[in-house]
Amino acid sequence: MELDVELELPDAADTEALGERLAAGLGPGDLVVLSGPLGAGKTVLVRGLARGLGVAGPVTSPTFVIAREHRPLPGGAGVPLVHVDAYRLGGAAELDDLDLDTDLADAVVVVEWGEGVAERLSARHLLVRLTRRPDDVRVASVHRVEERP
Ligand SMILES: Nc1ncnc2c1ncn2[C@@H]1O[C@H](COP(=O)(O)OP(=O)(O)OP(=O)(O)O)[C@@H](O)[C@H]1O
Ligand SMILES: [Mg+2]
Numbered sequence: 001m002e003l004d005v006e007l008e009l010p011d012a013a014d015t016e017a018l019g020e021r022l023a024a025g026l027g028p029g030d031l032v033v034l035s036g037p038l039g040a041g042k043t044v045l046v047r048g049l050a051r052g053l054g055v056a057g058p059v060t061s062p063t064f065v066i067a068r069e070h071r072p073l074p075g076g077a078g079v080p081l082v083h084v085d086a087y088r089l090g091g092a093a094e095l096d097d098l099d100l101d102t103d104l105a106d107a108v109v110v111v112e113w114g115e116g117v118a119e120r121l122s123a124r125h126l127l128v129r130l131t132r133r134p135d136d137v138r139v140a141s142v143h144r145v146e147e148r149p
Contacts, residue, residue: 001025001142009138015041015130018140019048022126026053028079028106031122033114033145036130041138042112045128046083049110055081067098069107080107087113092120123147 001021009015022045026032032049034042047059054076066089070081082103089095095117100109104121111118119125127143 003142003144005141007140007142009041009140012041012044015044015138015140016048016051018128019045019050020052021048022128022142023049023052023077023108026079026108026126027077028108029104029122030108031104031118031125032108032110033118033125033127034110034112034130035115035127037132040130040132042130045130045140046081046110046112049108050081050083053077053079053081053108055079059083061085067100067103069103082107082109084109084111084118085113086111086117089113089117092117095120119145119147 009018034045036042043059043061050057050059050070054073055070056073067082067084072078072080100121103109124146127145129141131139133139
């Protein structure tokens with residue numbers, strides 16, 4: 001996976017495929033933070049992560065649920081995926097209430113709308129930025145972020 005470069009994603013299938021590729025490098029304890037506006041394709045990318053890890057679906061945009069755990073399926077990587085949508089979260093204290101640090105011990109945690117709040121869960125994370133161009137092509141960039149001591 002090439003980091004810090006802009007990747008053009010013409011179709012939803014391309015965004016899902018990016019998620020699937022990212023999943024290959026993820027394991028328990030890995031945090032993925034997704035940023036980008038409404039409809040940018042964050043949930044589509046999570047669908048790809050779920051497929052890549054081989055967890056039970058479906059991955060949806062939760063209306064009331066803020067965090068959902070997808071359990072490993074036989075034949076998959078054996079790692080659960082915890083999908084969080086922080087859009088409706090009031091802030092860091094509410095994030096803490098989800099006890100995601102416990103989940104993170106043995107799962108991959110992905111947080112939509114997580115930039116600025118989810119970083120507290122881990123000293124290092126993968127940041128995926130998604131934007132939507134006027135021609136509807138999505139542009140993604142993947143960054144490895146480490147907190148400096
Ligand atoms: N290249 C593309 N990548 C991703 N989604 C695309 C693309 N082209 C079209 N789409 C469509 O755009 C929509 C993206 O929706 P999605 O729910 O993934 O956005 P989101 O970033 O999660 O939004 P929200 O902030 O509301 O959660 C889907 O309906 C998808 O089919
Ligand atoms: Mg979404």
